[in-house]
Amino acid sequence: MQHGDTPTPIDRFAGILAQLWSRTAPVRDRVRARFEVDTRSLAAVRIALALTLLFDLVHRAGHIELFYTDAGAYPLRAFELTYTQYNGLSIHALSGDLWFQQALFACAGLFAIAFLVGYRTRLVGAVSFLLMVSLHARNPAVLNGGDRLFLVLFFVALVAPLGERWSIDARRRGTARATVVSFGTVALLVQPLVVFSANAIKKHAGDTWYAGEALQIAMANDTMTIFLGNVIADYPTLLTALNYGWVTLLSGSVLFLLVPVGRIRMLAAFAYIGAFLGMATAMTVGLFPLVLTASIIPYLPAVFWDTAARYVPARWTDRLPSATALGPLDRPPVEHRLTAALRARGYDDAVSYAFAYGRSLLTVFGFMVVVWILVFGAADVAEADVPDQIDHDHLDQQSWGLYAPNPSSSYSWYIPEAELANGSSIDARDGGAVTFDRPPDASDEYDTFRHRKFLQAVRDAEQGSIAQGYADWMCRQAADHTGATVERVTVYRMIQDSPVNGEFDSEPSRRTVIEYDCSTQTVV
Template sequence: MRDERSSRPKTNRSPKGRTRLESVKSAVRSRFEVDTRALAALRIGLGSILLLDVIHRAGDIETYYTDAGAYPLEAYEATYPQFNGLSIHALSGELWVQQLLFLVAGVFAVALIVGYRTRLVAAISLVLLLSLHARNPAVLNGGDRLLRVMLLLALVTPIGERWSVDALRRGSTRPVVASFATAALLVQPVVVFTQNAILKHRGDTWYSGDGVKIALANDVMTIHLGNHLGAYPALLEVLNWVWVILLAGSGGFLLVTSGRLRALFALAYIGAFVGLLTSVAVGLFPLVLIATMIPFLTTPFWETLARFVPSRLTDRLPSASALGPLSRPPVERRALESARTRGYERVTSVAETHGRSLLTAVGVLLLCWILLFSAINVVDHDGSGGIETEFSNEQHWGLYAPDPSTSYSWFGAEATLENGSTVDAFEGGELAMERPVDASQEYDTFRERKFLEAVRDSGREGTNNVTAESYADWVCDRADDEHDADVDEVRLFRLVQASPVDGEYEDLRAQTVIERAC
């Protein structure tokens, strides 16, 4: 009889094949490893941005988040019905409620910075951030979107592993971690840059060397350093190509590399984003972009950095005993230990295993979401394919794409008093209908600019003009407070100026956004 064993296909790989496979696995894993110190720095960075965001928004809390402001709950419910019921901030239009929620968000941001109950605190911070964003989407930009995405991704990585209260309580740390969650964390910024590079390629300016020049000719958006770069056209072209190369080559620069080379590229990107921060008024976006680069700072970077930290500082780091009541393990950990001592070892083991499996599954889903919906936004950039959704828009990254705008605008509000005279609704006197010396100063914050753009779009014919009407009603109230005479009517103008790309200014154009009786 024929030996059946001789007829079976050989399934065992040769030692050489196994070695090659293990080598590939090791190489792939090393590309998605993140130093836990980088995760700790990311946690501190995100917490600091959240705190800065709360402080920055607090200056306009009444204007944008209460019924006494320009965007009351009635307007919110009419303009964004898809968000109704999703915002804690929309439960009340009272100022004190918003102040309380802002205070709570600030407290949790501080807790995230110090790493106390990190995952729970990050989850609550994310909920509060989503609630705040849902309350007034009109003041948001891509930086807000990237912030909430990064906070979500950080939530499923061990950002409390080092430099945290949690780490002191735990007493042990891992030097590096690698998982689907860390892969998603590293892939996300590369997706942002790659998608933006593709969208820019569909325009006419970036890949011809003129994108930065045109972008910095926009006087509303250009600030500080950007105001001086226009005098050096050759430098602007160099910066344009550096920017395009960083965007288009991000996959190779950041994901293919490792070790010191990866850290050097990450520092190069951070330098570029610092330049963006000091040149263009795009709010939190540069800060969040800087935060996305922190996980790419590899172990050699942190080891080198550690050599420059004086020992007198490291010797003063607190121990677990110095935490007092905070030194106790988390409630869930104490519950597991209690179950073990009572003989439920198997139950606790299953719970821990399922918890790790859940994090892995979430990491896989997040990675797939990033890749899939980013691809959708590239293929269906203008939404003509009918596949645009709020969920897919979370992966839309079109800053200055496909081309930077060749014009800029600001707004002016004119009030007609009961005696028939017209004045500047906010400042009195005649409304200035001429180009200012620095148009970026026409907006108190970048959020005011975003909101007035929403007012402009709302006031266009054939659209739901609730936002424009609410803003006009608010202007009426402000004008009544500003002037002794009663205000009969307000008119909002949009003043449009073509960007002086060639150094010459064209005539200013004035457009009426809305007229409304008070």
Template sequence: MGVASKLERVGPDAETYRQLRHRLEPVYRWVRSRFEVDTRALAAVRISFGLILLVDLFIRWGNIERFYTNDGAYPIEAYEATYSQFTGLSIHALSGELWFQQLLFVIAGLFAMAFALGYRTRLVGFVSLALLLSLQARNPALLNGGDKLLRVLLFLALLTPLGERWSIDALRRGSARARESVVSFATAALLIQPLMVFSQNAVLKHQGDTWYEGEALQIALSNDVMTIFLGNHLASYPALLEVLNWAWVGLLAGSVLFLLVTDGRLRAAFALVYMGAFAGMFLTMSVGLFPFVLTTALLPFLTPPFWSALRRLVPTSLTDRLPSASRLRSFIGQPVERRVFDALERRGYESKTSFVRAYCSSLLTVISVLALLSILVYGTAYVTDYDLPDELETPVDQQSWGLYAPNPTEGYSWYAVEAQLESGDEIDAFGDGNVTADRPPDASKEYDTFRDRKFMETVWASGNGDTNGVIAVDYAEWACERATETHGDSVESITVHRFYQPSPVDGEYEETGRFTVIEQTC
């Protein structure tokens, strides 16, 4: 009688639960579909990140001695004395010799290629991430928002199965094991991260007074240091710039609606629109890796209809020439760990191998949940100026994304180093001419790369009291050595000048300002 009464009490509760579950099933499917990612998109993310890492190394290689060795402008002593949040995080800081840096660059390049090919994807990917963090920590003065977004997105992507398709790992497993799509907390974090960047940037731009008045893009493209290629010509079309200004603001503010709420072909179409905007950014603004990283961030939003359509565009004659998967698999062989697990299972240790696999899967889930919460908590706290408890404060990778926000700068700078000789003559320390305040015809060409521009901005800040002046002093000592190599021992001192030009938003240039960054006796 007691058991029957318990069943009677449990019965209605169980039925209520089943009804509630039935009613919520459509909501669950809707939410799940919004965070589901095609594994071909994840493969494209992997390949794109591998190529970005290679391009980044190639760009940095040109100034490897200047920015990463003790003979350059940022020796290890400067690394140890500045940017304390990065202290001890760089393998590159173990030696200031040129050969050591070149070796690490080559190693990082090999791992980046292996990552793009999908060879032991997760392991190789985490090694690539560690080398990237080490490289960035060695000289943080070179970094912009694109570098921070790169390391954040790469970490989130590594929590997903990037090697599921189009990879050496996939060939080892066999095509039968490949999933068409995946959904998890990791894919949710990977999708939410770019939306946080866009939404937060839209809010920050609203705190200014130019973006939501349609004027900001014209101001931004009047910055001759930041404007390149097509951007040098768009300034002549203010009406077009106003339309593009409002279109960009609309894409930022509506990113959650356009990219997360939508699905299928519509989501893919919106993702392609955003990618078109990033291509426009690459053709107009010198912002480093940002356009490529943002494009990679949008690849997971490309849905199965897009990849199926793309597959139909590939000629069958091309795919027929590729070696068969079975032939490649026999050449590559199974991974060592797979062979070990199979051997253990044959010997009766199936329960233990299952435990290891379940543990690893659970660990990834926990890390993914924490990553997703971190994006939401830190991103929301930054844009709302909410002070987090001290226990939650972190010195690195806070979710702050303020590119051209709240307003674009209304002026630009370039730098020159002047050498004073024993004869009293003052000449360009690195050339034969004289240093003048004449505005260059294209100020963006005053810098070798965008990293050179970022570094000189830090030198200027250091000369005005930031980082205790260490970076400015080290740069001046390096400039002395360069000047002596160019002009001989007749160089007595050098002076680093900063020239500031207000942007000609109204078509007229104001007078160029000239400031002394630092003076150094050689």
């Protein structure tokens, strides 16, 4: 428009929009501040996820033959007949040999270590995620909600720049941003809020959590409580206070975590992390405490890291390797060398366009992840039907119902009785005498929480392939313990009402899960 010309309607409208945009700057700055994440927190998330992955691999490796090979309780022939929705997703299902599983576990461990130190962070993270999907798909019977949450959080975290600080990538790059705000950080911050809010809503559908009774019921479940849980189970007043405190943290997560900034946000994050560490010492709930802790780390603000840095001895930081001390890793990544060569040959515009396109693609993907979290989370708590086009077992992963709507008021354990050819009976697990008495500590009836989950699948499958695979394995276990011929294995489920008031009101009941003929390998 020339000087003195009359503004057109479009010009006036553009001017109004510019003024409105300028006036909303304070609001936009406040919103931005709440979704901005310190890159040290992102590095800590990466380290926490990598350590959790390594812990999980080591934990599973202790029973690798039992759960992942043809010599165990869940051979490939059982895998092919159960959880068919996971068919074709597992590299681990290519062979039932022990050496093959050990090789894949070792491979996953190496990629987890690379992720831990931040070498090619996004690439090795993606490979680790795919190996995790494969491992989960090989035996879904040993998974609980903590495994699913770990998978989801790992996927969401890969959208954020986890290798920005405290990483080999950062050392090679030589620069690092202090803070980051993007759809990736939005997704990382929103994910735990959806988990907590959805769980609070689902608990509201019950009649025990908001009455202050649920935690006392949960702690009376002897298969779930360990260490500190066995102690506080005798203090109902304390359990009531902890019950209301937990419900408050869940239902108020948006207010406590997302709204504040600075020190107040730091204190709120400490409260949640403290609750999760308490969970780890009181209940055997798998990876839940570790994953939930990792999900809160992005809320730790700069003031936390600045304060913590003052207590780190200088000699520790002086020993950190510089980029020139990385040896072969000192070379720039191959894609950087390739782009440098292209720029040298006069393709600067094409390289710039490729980088801009890649950043735009990552932004779009981050936005889609945020939408995925919110849409499926809302659909779950509203119990709405998701359109068939997007309703898929591997996409609809935003259902978080831990101990909701009410904790179970009973617990169970399992006894595999083996009948020998000489007419005697033994406990197939250890070759000892069979007893149906209530154990002093029912949590000791399971080697790990994965054994508990697997036996729940055995119970639910009843005469299916999982139950038969377990019974067949028990036949072999009993034979190994005694060296005698085992004719039959009967798996019993013992059910005990929880002693909510501190005393048992009834004796355990017994139900038969499966009777299995060891010689003919058939269900009786």
